[in-house]
Structure formats: structure tokens, C-alpha cells
Amino acid sequence: MTVLAPSDDIAALLAIMAKLRTPGEGCPWDIEQDFASIAPYTIEEAYEVADAIARGDLSDLRDELGDLLLQVVFHARMAEERNAFAFGDVVRAITEKLIRRHPHVFGQTPNLTPAQVKDLWDRIKADERRAKAEERALRGLPAPSDAGALAGVPAALPALTRALKLQQKAGRVGFDWNDVGAVIAKIAEEASEIAEARRAGASDDVVAGEVGDLLFAAVNLARHLGVDPESALRGTNAKFERRFASIEAALAARGQTPAGSSLDEMDALWNAAKAAEKRPGT
Structure with a gap:
């Protein structure tokens, strides 16, 4: 039996992956996977890389990059089993592309x-x-279905990121606002259309569509201001988590929980947490 050990050589990783996928001696879970079943893990690992970067944790980043590399090796191994391509072909394709571009x-x-x-x-x-x-x-x-000006924006991207990339592509061919003021006005227009849809008793689907238009306009504003909407929203999510944790801690000190507290109480604690974050030295 071949003994495999940790190594900094990519050949060792390829050998481990081959072993895991070998019927009769590999891992039953790894063996039964296919491209479709592994794809969600690939997306998840990419997010975990981004999360480690956002946290500034380089040790964790090293581990998460390894997990992401495993996804590439996993897909390449499955392709090799089908005689489609191997890991070396992936490396050759990207090196050719980088030199060409x-x-x-x-x-x-x-x-x-x-x-x-x-x-x-x-x-x-x-x-x-x-x-x-x-x-x-x-x-x-047949020609690719995405052969137009908006070609090459994967449908599986996060919605905010995909909206940004679609807008960037449309902007390159002249379909864009001329100034930030027009985008802000568009946001106000979309917000008013949501209110009008609710007043008119529109269906949930219609209201959802109007909310989508508002979010799309917000992404457009971020683009015009040079702000990455995905990063901005991640930052706001983290801020919300931090401030809500402060609310929970303050309530716990009083022997209370959010569920047993009023909105006014929690709102006051939210404002206190917000003010504390803005004070120098805190």
C-alpha cells in the first residue's frame, strides 16, 4: 500500500485525491461525488477565502486557500476519470491565458x-x-447563448456582484447614467414605486420585482461611487452583528433577552452601541 504524507508538492495532493477517488480503497463519500454535487462546496470555499481576507486572518487564509485548491484538484480528477482533461491541462490553460492577456x-x-x-x-x-x-x-x-455585450457574467454569482458586472458591461457600450445625481434620483424613483405598489395592493411578486429594481439601482450607485457593493454589504452585516451583540449583552446584564424587551429599549441600546463605536479610543 502506498503511504502518503503531508507535502508542499502539488504531486502529493494529486496522488491523495486519486487515492480518495479509487473504488475499493478510497473514500465512499468522495467516490460518489460528481461535478454538480461538488460545485456548491467550491462556491462555499471561495466565500470562506473572502471571509478570511475580510477578517485579516492570514493563518486562516492559508488554510482556506488550501480548501479552495482542493476543489480545483477534485474537479480535475473527476474530469481525468472521464478522459476529458487532467490537472496539468488546467495549469496549461491558465498559464496560456495569463500570457495571452x-x-x-x-x-x-x-x-x-x-x-x-x-x-x-x-x-x-x-x-x-x-x-x-x-x-x-x-x-x-450552436453559438453560445451569452454572445452579446453582457456575455461572460456567470448566473451563479452572488446577486449583488452579478448586478455590478452586468452594469459594468452595459456601461462599456454606452448604456449608463452620466452622473451620480441621476442614479440617486433613480433610487428615489424606485423607492416610490414600491410604496405605490403597496398602496395599489399589488401582488407579492410585483412588490418583489420593485424591491429588486431598488437593489439594482443601489448597486448602480455603489458602482458610480467606486464602492464594491458586495464588500460594502458584508461590512454592514458585520456592523449589524456587532451592534446587535452589544444589545444582547446589555440586556443580559439586566437579566433580560431581546424577545422579552420592547423595541424602544433595544433601539436605545442600538443607538448607545452606535455612539460608542464613534467615540475615539473605544
Whole structure:
């Protein structure tokens, strides 16, 4: 029996994954997985990487990056079992892509500004999409369904992030507001439409649609202000958790719980926690 040990060599990780997937001697749970069943874990691990970064925990980040790398190795192993591709093919594909998309580093277009680099990256990606569509046509396959200006925004992205990317793509072809003031006015308009829908007794689906429009407009405002909406909301979530924990602690000191307290009591404690956060040295 092959003895596997911890190692900093990627070959060891590939060997461990192969062992886990080997019928008769591997792990029953790992063996029964497929791409679809593992995909949610891949998304979850990416979020845990982002969480470690937000917390500034580099030790945890190391571990979470390892968990994310495992997802790549897992998918590559399953593909290799189907004779589709292997881990080495994944590495080759990304190295080719990085070299192709950085001609200012590896080619003949040096000394570009960051803005020029971004424009060049977008043009190269567009060329890649066209080449892929042409290659599919030569093989008699239908064109990708996302071949328009909004192409390449995965449906599985978090809704705020996906809204941001859709707006960025639309903006590149001129479909955008000219100033922040217009976006703020749009937010006010969307909020009033929610109120009007409620006054008119609109269905839950209609109200939900209006709320979605308001959220989309809020993402647009964040984009125009140079704020990442996903990061901003994560920060606000953390702030809410922190202040609510302060409310719970203050109530517990009085022998109370949130469920047994009035909204006025909790609101006063919320304002106290908010004020404490703003005081210097606290």
C-alpha cells in the first residue's frame, strides 16, 4: 500500500485525491461525488477565502486557500476519470491565458497605464469569445447563448456582484447614467414605486420585482461611487452583528433577552452601541 504524507508538492495532493477517488480503497463519500454535487462546496470555499481576507486572518487564509485548491484538484480528477482533461491541462490553460492577456508584460506593448491594461484585457477577452464562437461554428455547434455585450457574467454569482458586472458591461457600450445625481434620483424613483405598489395592493411578486429594481439601482450607485457593493454589504452585516451583540449583552446584564424587551429599549441600546463605536479610543 502506498503511504502518503503531508507535502508542499502539488504531486502529493494529486496522488491523495486519486487515492480518495479509487473504488475499493478510497473514500465512499468522495467516490460518489460528481461535478454538480461538488460545485456548491467550491462556491462555499471561495466565500470562506473572502471571509478570511475580510477578517485579516492570514493563518486562516492559508488554510482556506488550501480548501479552495482542493476543489480545483477534485474537479480535475473527476474530469481525468472521464478522459476529458487532467490537472496539468488546467495549469496549461491558465498559464496560456495569463500570457495571452498580458502582452504588456510578455509581449511587445510595454509601459501601459492601469486603465490601458484594463481596456486591453477586455479587448482580448472579447477576441477570445469571438474565436470560441467561430470554433463552435466550425464544429457545427450552436453559438453560445451569452454572445452579446453582457456575455461572460456567470448566473451563479452572488446577486449583488452579478448586478455590478452586468452594469459594468452595459456601461462599456454606452448604456449608463452620466452622473451620480441621476442614479440617486433613480433610487428615489424606485423607492416610490414600491410604496405605490403597496398602496395599489399589488401582488407579492410585483412588490418583489420593485424591491429588486431598488437593489439594482443601489448597486448602480455603489458602482458610480467606486464602492464594491458586495464588500460594502458584508461590512454592514458585520456592523449589524456587532451592534446587535452589544444589545444582547446589555440586556443580559439586566437579566433580560431581546424577545422579552420592547423595541424602544433595544433601539436605545442600538443607538448607545452606535455612539460608542464613534467615540475615539473605544
